[in-house]
Amino acid sequence: MTLPLFIEQLLNGVQLGVTLFLMASGLTLVFGVMGLINLAHGSLYMIGAFTCATVTGSTGSFALGLGAGVIAAALAGALIEWSVMRRLYARDHLDQVLATFALILIISEGTRYLFGGAPLWLDVPDALSGAVALPGGAVYPLYRLAIIGVGLLVALGLFLLIARTRLGMQIRAGESDREMIAALGVNIASLYTIVFALGAGLAGLAGAMVGALQSVRVGMGEPVLILAFVVIVIGGIGSIRGALVGAVLVGVTDTLGRIFLPELFGLVLPPSEATTVGASLGSMLIYLVMAVILAIRPQGLFPANA
Amino acid sequence: MKKLMGAATAALIAASAAQADTKIGMITTLSGGGSHLGTDVRDGFMLAMEQAGSDVEVIIRDDARKPDVAKSLADELVQKDKVDILTGIIWSNLAMAVVPGVTAGGTFYLSPNAGPSALAGKNCHENYFNVAWQNNNLHEAMGAYMKAEGIKKPFILAPNYPAGTDALTGFKSRFGDDVAGEIYTKLGQEDYAAEISQIRASDADSIFFFLPAGMGIAFTKQYAASGAELPLYGPAFSFDEIILGAVGDAALGVKNSSQWAYDLDNPANAAFVDSFRAKYDRTPTLYASQGFDTANLILSALGKADPSDKDAFRAALKEADFDSVRGDFAFGNNNHPIQDIYIREVVAGEGKPTNKLVGVAIEDLQDAYAAECKL
Structure with missing residues (x-):
């Protein structure tokens, strides 16, 4: 284990964490403010990626594609909130799960109908391709550094939005007591649409950025969605700060676990067994962390209404 | 001579009747991650069926790459639809969940993709044929x-x-x-x-x-x-x-x-690649070639025996009497291919x-x- 390798792996963990944060922040706001479980959040991630791939493909500009992806996901979010979610606020969580699960199926099959089953091509823009040397001897892909930068900027923006603006005040008030702020004359319906569209736009941003690294394909959002739920449960539902800390914790644990556990087992087991045992345990690690945190702090690390 | 002709005609009628009654179940991955593999196996398979003008019923189901879904689909196809032959599974973990039970129950299973080692050695089965490759x-x-x-x-x-x-x-x-x-x-x-x-x-x-x-x-x-x-x-x-x-x-x-390439030089392959491109407007992958070969193997065996006569049908499959798009193709003792x-x-x-x-x-x-x- 050399220092450059450790730095690289730590950055890998932070980068995964930051993308998870973009997903989790929307999820946690929607759950915290609106009391809504939205399984279709992964579909908004996919919409962002598909729009970005299509627009980048036809204009040649990744920046335009990224912008289009965010806007398309936000619009899709607003449309979903207006057409489906509104009818679900008063309902049981089970009804919300059912309806949003149906949305996953509809959006996935609709995308397959429009784009076909094969993954779309989307690549890292030329300006951000390649790797840079970091102090300490590590070499790291520029695009991943850019993702970390964008993610941290978004986190900062969200903190300021929630803590310093009128909209943020309404969101915080909505979390605590939605009847009261409605009685005070705040248009709660449009507030909910804005919050939902904001969360959707962030999911679209994550999908578009990650799509260039991975593959843009139907169903790409669901594995990320599961991790995002783990993040908001660890971080405390409704809390942006919790989502950030939880996301980085999950990202770093997952990355370091799946690399270093096999090496650790290699000290006591033969190599081929060590890799299989280590890999299996590594993929379980974040759930173990979640279980431990829930056992000590059932409400999560930073519960919103504490 | 006349008697011989009569017997031959009767055999032909029997064979085509066998085709009409035969049911094939296909469980493959058509949605979610890796769905292009299943799509290509299906498209290659159905292209061969169409080219042969076969009226064999093929029931296609999507397993979404989930072992439990594949298992319950297999139960349904074998018990309710009473298929004679099952095929289509892409992933080895799904094959392990489905194949041993199906073949032990007397249904034929022809693998167009997965070839886990666990099914090639001690646990090989006379009703299990692998038309792709053993995984290794x-x-x-x-x-x-x-x-x-x-x-x-x-x-x-x-x-x-x-x-x-x-x-x-x-x-x-x-x-x-x-x-x-x-x-x-x-x-x-x-x-x-x-x-x-x-x-x-x-x-x-x-x-x-x-x-x-x-x-x-x-x-x-x-x-x-x-x-x-x-x-x-x-x-x-x-x-x-x-x-x-x-x-x-x-x-x-x-x-x-x-084991195959679209520019592999043999007549069967040239015809396959041309017709696949013409029908689906894309170049076939190796998965499509495996689906195509699996269907042609089944058709060659159906021409010789009825699946209800299990011993005869099994022997007909084992002969591998079809033009594989990958060139030479033969089954080894464990019903897995011997190939370049x-x-x-x-x-x-x-x-x-x-x-x-x-x-x-x-x-x-x-x-x-x-x-x-x-x-």
Whole structure:
């Protein structure tokens, strides 16, 4: 284990964490403010990626594609909130799960109908391709550094939005007591649409950025969605700060676990067994962390209404 | 003579009647991650059925790459629809959930893709035929090829599921154990930053990886973006035509091993590739060729025997009396193929990179588990 390798792996963990944060922040706001479980959040991630791939493909500009992806996901979010979610606020969580699960199926099959089953091509823009040397001897892909930068900027923006603006005040008030702020004359319906569209736009941003690294394909959002739920449960539902800390914790644990556990087992087991045992345990690690945190702090690390 | 003619006519009628009554169940992956594999197996299979003008009923079901779904679909197809032949499964973990029960119950299973080692050796079954390859085969060929090319220290990685362990076992059986490192990744994983950092920190001189479908796309792109420059090797699963379309130029120059190539020079293959392109407007992958061969094998056997006469039908399958698009094809004692494995290179094509046949890695390769099978 050399220092450059450790730095690289730590950055890998932070980068995964930051993308998870973009997903989790929307999820946690929607759950915290609106009391809504939205399984279709992964579909908004996919919409962002598909729009970005299509627009980048036809204009040649990744920046335009990224912008289009965010806007398309936000619009899709607003449309979903207006057409489906509104009818679900008063309902049981089970009804919300059912309806949003149906949305996953509809959006996935609709995308397959429009784009076909094969993954779309989307690549890292030329300006951000390649790797840079970091102090300490590590070499790291520029695009991943850019993702970390964008993610941290978004986190900062969200903190300021929630803590310093009128909209943020309404969101915080909505979390605590939605009847009261409605009685005070705040248009709660449009507030909910804005919050939902904001969360959707962030999911679209994550999908578009990650799509260039991975593959843009139907169903790409669901594995990320599961991790995002783990993040908001660890971080405390409704809390942006919790989502950030939880996301980085999950990202770093997952990355370091799946690399270093096999090496650790290699000290006591033969190599081929060590890799299989280590890999299996590594993929379980974040759930173990979640279980431990829930056992000590059932409400999560930073519960919103504490 | 007249009597003989009569018998022949009767046999012909019986054979075509057998076709009309025969039911084939296909369980394959048509949605979710890796759905292009199932789509190509299905399209290749149905193309052969259509070209033969067959009226055999084919019932197609989607397993969404989930073992429990595949198992319940298999139960339904065997018990309710009473299919004679089951086929279609792409993934080895799904095959392990379905195949042993199906074949023990007396239904034929023909694998168009998965070939887990557990079903090739001691637990081989007379009703189980593999029309693709035993899982280790393409990796064995690549191991032998890389050794011959003078590669010293490859870093090897594969997903943690039966075909992944078969892959690295197969590779090492021919290359030797002296590798720079080996990693098992999670099945379906799409972020390989951590693995790539680890490879760069090792003393590897090359990379051998088995990552089918979206996993291969993600790995190759991220590898190209990381600035690392070790040469990549892998089985065809990491570089099929669909993957190349999504990876783009990052894959240029990569060598991969395959039992089939679309530019393989034989009449059956030329006709297959032309008709597949004409019908589906894309170049077939190896999965499509396997689906096509599976259907033609079934049709050849149906021409000789009725599946209800299990011994006769089994013998007809075992003859492998069909024109395989991969050239020579024969079954070994364990009903797995004995076939040549080729090396292909990724070169620039029209709009996207494509595979070009460059040589033979191993001729008449039979899997390593055949001797353990009592058939």
